[in-house]
Amino acid sequence: xxxxxxxxxxxxxxxxxxxxxxxxxxxxxxxxxxxxxxxxxxxxxxxxxxxxxxxxxxxxxxxxxxxxxxxxxxxxxxxxxxxxxxxxxxxxxxxxxxxxxxxxxxxxxxxxxxxxxxxxxxxxxxxxxxxxxxxxxxxxxxxxxxxxxxxxxxxxxxxxxxxxxxxxxxxxxxxxxxxxxxxxxxxxxxxxxxxxxxxxxxxxxxxxxxxxxxxxxxxxxxxxxxxxxxxxxxxxxxxxxxxxxxxxxxxxxxxxxxxxxxxxxxxxxxxxxxxxxxxxxxxxxx
Amino acid sequence: xxxxxxxxxxxxxxxxxxxxxxxxxxxxxxxxxxxxxxxxxxxxxxxxxxxxxxxxxxxxxxxxxxxxxxxxxxxxxxxxxxxxxxxxxxxxxxxxxxxxxxxxxxxxxxxxxxxxxxxxxxxxxxxxxxxxxxxxxxxxxxxxxxxxxxxxxxxxxxxxxxxxxxxxxxxxxxxxxxxxxxxxxxxxxxxxxxxxxxxxxxxxxxxxxxxxxxxxxxxxxxxxxxxxxxxxxxxxxxxxxxxxxxxxxxxxxxxxxxxxxxxxxxxxxxxxxxxxxxxxxxxxxxxxxxxxxxxxxxxxxxxxxxxxxxxxxxxxxxxxxxxxxxxxxxxxxxxxxxxxxxxxxxxxxxxxxxxxxxxxxxxxxxxxxx
Numbered sequence: 111x112x113x114x115x116x117x118x119x120x121x122x123x124x125x126x127x128x129x130x131x132x133x134x135x136x137x138x139x140x141x142x143x144x145x146x147x148x149x150x151x152x153x154x155x156x157x158x159x160x161x162x163x164x165x166x167x168x169x170x171x172x173x174x175x176x177x178x179x180x181x182x183x184x185x186x187x188x189x190x191x192x193x194x195x196x197x198x199x200x201x202x203x204x205x206x207x208x209x210x211x212x213x214x215x216x217x218x219x220x221x222x223x224x225x226x227x228x229x230x231x232x233x234x235x236x237x238x239x240x241x242x243x244x245x246x247x248x249x250x251x252x253x254x255x256x257x258x259x260x261x262x263x264x265x266x267x268x269x270x271x272x273x274x275x276x277x278x279x280x281x282x283x284x285x286x287x288x289x290x291x292x293x294x295x296x297x298x299x300x301x302x303x304x305x306x307x308x309x310x311x312x313x314x315x316x317x318x319x320x321x322x323x324x325x326x327x328x329x330x331x332x333x334x335x336x337x338x339x340x341x342x343x344x345x346x347x348x349x350x351x352x353x354x355x356x357x358x359x360x361x362x363x364x365x366x367x368x369x370x371x372x373x374x375x376x377x378x379x380x381x382x383x384x385x386x387x388x389x390x391x392x393x394x395x396x
Numbered sequence: 397x398x399x400x401x402x403x404x405x406x407x408x409x410x411x412x413x414x415x416x417x418x419x420x421x422x423x424x425x426x427x428x429x430x431x432x433x434x435x436x437x438x439x440x441x442x443x444x445x446x447x448x449x450x451x452x453x454x455x456x457x458x459x460x461x462x463x464x465x466x467x468x469x470x471x472x473x474x475x476x477x478x479x480x481x482x483x484x485x486x487x488x489x490x491x492x493x494x495x496x497x498x499x500x501x502x503x504x505x506x507x508x509x510x511x512x513x514x515x516x517x518x519x520x521x522x523x524x525x526x527x528x529x530x531x532x533x534x535x536x537x538x539x540x541x542x543x544x545x546x547x548x549x550x551x552x553x554x555x556x557x558x559x560x561x562x563x564x565x566x567x568x569x570x571x572x573x574x575x576x577x578x579x580x581x582x583x584x585x586x587x588x589x590x591x592x593x594x595x596x597x598x599x600x601x602x603x604x605x606x607x608x609x610x611x612x613x614x615x616x617x618x619x620x621x622x623x624x625x626x627x628x629x630x631x632x633x634x635x636x637x638x639x640x641x642x643x644x645x646x647x648x649x650x651x652x653x654x655x656x657x658x659x660x661x662x663x664x665x666x667x668x669x670x671x672x673x674x675x676x677x678x679x680x681x682x683x684x685x686x687x688x689x690x691x692x693x694x695x696x697x698x699x700x701x702x703x704x705x706x707x708x709x710x711x712x713x714x715x716x717x718x719x720x721x722x723x724x725x726x727x728x729x730x731x732x733x734x735x736x737x738x739x740x741x742x743x744x745x746x747x748x749x750x751x752x753x754x755x756x757x758x759x760x761x762x763x764x765x766x
Contacts, residue, residue, distance in 0.1 A: 314673070
């Protein structure tokens with residue numbers, strides 16, 4: 111057939127499964143991320159707090175090793191919802207910093223180099239692309255969030271016995287659910303920032319700024335208007351409240367769980383809209 | 397080449413860069429950060445004025461009458477003492493009266509119906525909400541609607557916790573990082589290097605441009621939010637404040653905003669030159685400045701924030717939401733004398749710019765690594 115008669119013909123051969131296609135991007139991205147020295151250093155640093163918590167769990171279950179341990183101190187070193195909420199709070203800071211380091215490199219280079227048409231010319235939808243990119247971050251952030259959390263919970267369960275596990279299984283379930291929700295929010299923020307600004311560095315600053323500035327804005331609204339609904343603008347505060355509810359810890363003052371959950375849901379929708387608008391396989395240049 | 401000639405060159409570079417710093421699309425974020433507190437204070441002012449007009453229109457109650465309302469007063473007694481309220485609502489709701497655990501681990505809860513009522517009064521400054529249950533006063537909530545002192549405290553808190561730590565920090569990060577790192581990313585830095593000007597002159601020009609832009613934007617923002625804080629208050633109170641410490645406060649707030657731009661600007665300019673990813677030092681600096689109050693005295697002095705906060709005329713109120721354990725660990729160092737604070741930041745700036753000048757002289761452009 112003459113060359114000029116050859117039109118576009120879609121590839122008709124066999125395709126790999128959807129999951130295999132989804133995993134193609136994370137596979138390479140994880141490898142690249144773990145080659146970055148700073149990411150590895152940050153990962154190591156973020157393991158320090160879980161290690162300290164493990165020491166604390168060991169201590170709480172072996173109080174008899176310390177002579178003269180009073181009842182007051184015994185109460186202080188108990189492993190309860192408060193302990194896991196504090197653990198989650200500290201790890202959440204590391205996730206934000208890790209997301210600021212790893213997240214911007216996910217989408218920004220594809221946009222800056224007009225690579226999206228190349229991705230979308232393959233059997234991959236925009237949803238697949240977002241999911242694949244999110245899996246990169248979710249995998250990385252899982253290493254510092256629910257994975258060490260589950261290890262802590264398992265360690266405590268094995269030391270304190272079956273009775274503790276049956277009475278406190280909600281802590282483990284709440285920890286995993288809470289962290290998964292946080293990973294979703296942080297990943298979406300990182301990806302939306304990465305899609306919004308094409309420079310990796312600026313996107314990193316935007317991820318950091320998003321959490322810190324919104325926290326500041328929330329406090330400012332509360333202080334100036336003398337209200338407490340301003341806390342709804344702070345995603346970290348909203349998540350803290352949701353974690354307390356999931357783990358059954360004492361709830362902080364302010365708006366209720368439904369209000370905080372709605373604020374998080376609104377944020378997620380907003381970030382998805384940003385991604386939907388920015389991730390287009392074609393660009394109209396005026 | 398005379399010093400005067402180099403200064404003229406630096407000023408020419410600054411003029412060109414200033415246009416970018418003030419009017420580029422990226423600068424919108426900086427304006428947003430700088431003006432946001434002003435928007436909040438003006439919004440608060442509008443809310444206060446609107447409420448004052450609406451409630452005053454419905455009739456104010458003498459403060460003495462409201463103070464004479466005591467717990468356990470009945471609704472009729474309150475109406476007799478304070479007159480008709482500006483809001484009067486009633487409702488019926490279930491109230492938990494008893495809760496007991498069963499042998500099987502379940503719970504039995506007993507409820508009773510309660511007649512609730514809420515009356516609200518306004519005395520021109522305070523709004524008082526009275527909550528009744530079955531006709532008896534259960535709770536009295538007083539809110540200062542027009543409180544100049546509280547607003548000044550709120551401004552001090554917003555300025556030190558939001559403006560200095562976040563708005564100026566991230567604003568300077570955006571402005572000053574853009575000066576060199578931004579040019580690298582845009583692949584346009586070589587145009588500057590081809591110009592017949594020394595590289596340290598280029599650095600001075602760019603720093604001057606960033607400093608002018610950030611100082612104008614953030615000092616302006618601080619002054620605007622100060623004005624926004626003042627305008628809804630009674631003119632007599634505002635006049636008394638202006639004739640007293642007001643002007644001094646405004647000056648020192650503006651000075652500390654400008655000094656923060658000087659300090660953070662130099663650090664971020666140098667970070668943009670020395671490191672490929674300036675986000676790392678920015679994150680480290682952000683964490684360092686955030687935990688500043690918890691550090692020993694000597695370490696607190698190794699931060700820009702310590703010197704800048706020393707210039708603030710009103711100490712920031714403590715965060716009421718801070719856990720008690722953290723509050724006990726908080727030990728802010730004694731503020732530095734104002735002249736030492738200014739000298740301290742200027743000395744650090746000179747040192748950092750000197751290091752940055754060394755870096756810019758050695759820099760070799762390799763856009764492919766960006």
